Amino acid sequence: MAAAASAASGDSKSGHSTMTVSVPDSVLDALAPLKGIFVKQHVDLLEHITGWEQRNKYDLFAWVPPTEDDPTVESLRGGIVGDHAMARSEEEPGDVCHRQCCGSARRWNMTTRLLLPAGVPPREGEPRLRFTKPFKCTFLCFAPPVVFVWWGDHVIAEVVSPWVCCEWHFKVGPPMHFEDRTKVHPEVLDVEDHYWYTVSSPVCTSPLLCPCCYAQAKFKITDTATGAEAGSIGKIWPGCGTSLTNATHFGLTFPEDALPMQKASLLACTMLLDFVASENNSNNNH
Numbered sequence: 001m002a003a004a005a006s007a008a009s010g011d012s013k014s015g016h017s018t019m020t021v022s023v024p025d026s027v028l029d030a031l032a033p034l035k036g037i038f039v040k041q042h043v044d045l046l047e048h049i050t051g052w053e054q055r056n057k058y059d060l061f062a063w064v065p066p067t068e069d070d071p072t073v074e075s076l077r078g079g080i081v082g083d084h085a086m087a088r089s090e091e092e093p094g095d096v097c098h099r100q101c102c103g104s105a106r107r108w109n110m111t112t113r114l115l116l117p118a119g120v121p122p123r124e125g126e127p128r129l130r131f132t133k134p135f136k137c138t139f140l141c142f143a144p145p146v147v148f149v150w151w152g153d154h155v156i157a158e159v160v161s162p163w164v165c166c167e168w169h170f171k172v173g174p175p176m177h178f179e180d181r182t183k184v185h186p187e188v189l190d191v192e193d194h195y196w197y198t199v200s201s202p203v204c205t206s207p208l209l210c211p212c213c214y215a216q217a218k219f220k221i222t223d224t225a226t227g228a229e230a231g232s233i234g235k236i237w238p239g240c241g242t243s244l245t246n247a248t249h250f251g252l253t254f255p256e257d258a259l260p261m262q263k264a265s266l267l268a269c270t271m272l273l274d275f276v277a278s279e280n281n282s283n284n285n286h
Contacts, residue, residue, distance in 0.1 A: 038079065039061075062086055063081060076251045133146070157261060174196075187261075197230065220232055236251065250270050
């Protein structure tokens with residue numbers, strides 16, 4: 001349930017009203033009512049100038065997905081709600097050698113936190129939403145990259161990117177590959193062993209092969225229970241000026257019946273998708 005924070009908009013004695021701002025209790029509470037998320041990756045000038053890989057940062061905006069079947073880049077950006085990001089996902093400090101030397105095999109940990117309005121103090125003891133990718137040397141179908149989704153001290157989901165010929169492919173579901181079952185959240189510990197969604201797009205999608213295009217590529221989110229398309233991830237390039245740093249934007253359309261933890265898992269899939277695609281582009285440029 002959201003908490004209410006009061007901020008004075010003027011002197012109460014002068015008759016000015018006090019504005020009450022509703023603030024979600026957690027990141028999962030913030031995701032619950034949303035139809036979509038617009039993800040803006042930060043452009044790091046130091047990385048742009050030197051090529052020295054920096055920590056990834058993403059601002060998350062509430063977003064209303066466009067209704068047209070083939071939206072333009074402008075209509076995708078036009079669905080952003082408000083002028084300020086509601087949350088930020090940021091790669092945790094450390095792992096400098098991994099970032100510079102290990103390429104797509106490297107590990108990373110991402111923390112997502114709410115960006116609270118001015119004057120609202122941070123909450124004590126709020127569970128953290130974290131995405132962790134272990135170090136793995138991947139070759140085709142061997143040891144595919146996996147990201148685990150953490151809520152506080154428990155794992156609630158995973159995202160796996162298995163090798164599929166001529167296709168970008170991701171599976172989103174319960175943490176079936178996490179070995180320490182004592183750390184799996186009780187709500188997902190006894191669920192059926194099948195993934196909730198698959199996320200896919202042909203490798204030959206032209207913007208992925210030419211990241212300097214001012215264009216967007218669509219990744220379909222398919223409900224594994226019904227086989228129907230349930231949502232999408234649109235990858236958007238801001239243009240050639242930022243493509244040198246692999247910085248991109250995403251429009252994530254959630255399935256209508258997705259639970260908050262499933263929405264968080266699809267957000268983690270977006271981060272892994274960006275990581276896999278940007279590392280491939282970096283390898284092709286070397």
